[in-house]
Amino acid sequence: MRPDGIRLLPWLIGAVDLLMITAATILAIRFRLTLSVFDTAGDVLQNTALASVFFIATWLVMLAFFGTYERHVFGAGTEEFKLVVNASFFTAALVATMAFLMQYPLSRGFFVLYFPIGVLLLLVGRLFSRRTIQRLRRAGHFNERVLLVGTPGYIGEISTVLERESWLGYQVMGCLVPSDYAGLQMTSAGIPVLGLSEEVRAVVDEVSPDIVFFTAGAVSSSTQLRRLAWDLEDHAHVQIIVAPNVTDVSSERVRIRPVAGLPLMHLGRSRSQLATNDAKRAFDVVGALTILALTWPVLAFLMIWVKRHDGGPALFRQTRVGRDGAEFTCLKLRSMSVDAEERLAELEARDHVLFKSAEDPRVTRPGRFIRRFSLDELPQLWNVVRGEMSLVGPRPPLPSEVEQYEDDMLRRLNVLPGMTGLWQVSGRSDLSWEDTVRLDLYYVDNWSMVQDLLILARTVTAVLASRGAY
Incomplete structure (x- = not known):
């Protein structure tokens, strides 16, 4: 059973988004009515108030449709912010199109104000939420239990990174090793060995991790990895992560290109120049x-x-x-x-x-x-x-x-x-x-x-x- 906090996280983020969009609606209406650059208000308030509930609901639906509430986008990386911006632009286009087709008297001034303010507030809300989540994860909340699969050496490297970057919320609970290491009880990094790589399904049934993390050396072939993934396909709550033998490379330098069923990773040149x-x-x-x-x-x-x-x-x-x-x-x-x-000699030398x-x-x-x-x-x-x-x-x-x-x-x-x-x-x-x-x-x-x-x-x-x- 996944921790309640993990299940509630998308709803909490959604509540923050609702608050930000509602605030954007109020601000856009207020500025439309008070700023001197716009014409007289007329029936702007009445028309906008009637449509605002639709705008808010549509925006939230688009945010969900674009995957901004998937738990893997929370807490790290730029994907979350990109998805929020894309969903917001799509919402603006959808609202403008529907207003035109239905000949609804939507205030152009309100429209021009609404979405820029809304995008800004959404990004601020997401940034605040991210900082809060990271602090809570460092304190031991909203953590996801991770089962590492691979050779002891690679498991040690990955576990060191996950322990150092505690704000990611990955808590290593144990590992699985290839059959060459049968009999090993614990890795040199202190990670308990719960079984062999081939026993992924049985171990997942027993310890119920949130993430199965395949490191380098976890499997001997792509076919074996595919079969292990098939074994876990009925565990909907379990994420599968595969770490390639590439570290400290930004996402901007990586391109995944499927060729003949092979997901080839194209690594861009260093950007030092x-x-x-x-x-x-x-x-x-x-x-x-x-x-x-x-x-x-x-x-x-x-x-x-x-x-x-x-x-x-x-x-x-x-x-x-x-x-x-x-x-x-x-x-x-x-x-x-x-x-x-x-006086430098008075102090102890560092290591x-x-x-x-x-x-x-x-x-x-x-x-x-x-x-x-x-x-x-x-x-x-x-x-x-x-x-x-x-x-x-x-x-x-x-x-x-x-x-x-x-x-x-x-x-x-x-x-x-x-x-x-x-x-x-x-x-x-x-x-x-x-x-x-x-x-x-x-x-x-x-x-x-x-x-x-x-x-x-x-x-x-x-x-x-x-x-x-x-």
Whole structure:
């Protein structure tokens, strides 16, 4: 039996959608009646009020028809938002067509206001719902029980990812292994072995998982996988997920093309070269100059505060490594004492090349404040203007760090380093070194302008919440 929370989740999301669409209806009517750009109201209120129930019901039906209430779209990925937008455009077209065919006196002003406001509110509602669901999943609610199938090595990799990304809501309950591992009671990752791969049907009947997750090595042929899927076809509540042996690749680079019954996966090239195009550079320059124009009073005040605190320089200049290994002088507001480099030996060395301490005695009083909200990085806007950095990109490393890089890590230098990036919005200094590298490499290989905009938006939230900032 599936948990009640999982069954209720689509209804809860539907209730939020109903609230957003109703609010959009009220706002559209109000603006139509009050905005001076429109003609006199006439009988707009009466006609619109009569049709509003139909509009709301049609919109909700279209959202359901387009699959926006399927549980696999909740909580992660962009598919949910794409489906909401597509369903909304289809609803607008349907309403306009029916009003025309039925010769219904629908206010054009109301129509023009209604759907843009509605789409915006729906997306805001879905975003709020997603954040709420992710927080609840981290707390152990709305989780789905997962049965992994595959070799112990791949099972360990997948279970590590699912445990790390607890906001996905996947709770591993056990695994099945090929007959070559018969007799194994538990994998090296600590996942209990509940049986063999061929016994999927019997184990599902016994433990009732929500998801059967086939990893690489789960089956010896596509025919075997197809037969195992047939065995589960009468378990309507059980999702089947197949993980290809491809990781850290964005959906924009993957195309599935069926050929002669084979679902071929076409993997696009790395987008690291696109991350250096003129459009991104123009966006960086305009964005940096705009932020500087808005924040220069704050920056000037902070520089005076830092200078007067101990008489040292307001700016801290440090050599960093940029694109293609070129060194440059990175600017920051000084947050440490003037003898910070000499006192470095007092602190314990970290276990990776990225050094940062949560209890660093060298940080000054103004430094703790500006670090908390990442204000020490404001001078780097000038590095962006000079073309040494970007608004979004991998963290700019020290030369000593680059000397310890392995071959894979050098790919971080294919693009300009950034003031913010995936590493920052995903936890900043709370992340392990391995996770920091993984996120930076993902960004380099899967760059897109939309992703940059999302990272910038998430940066505001991360900074205000002071997550991982010290």
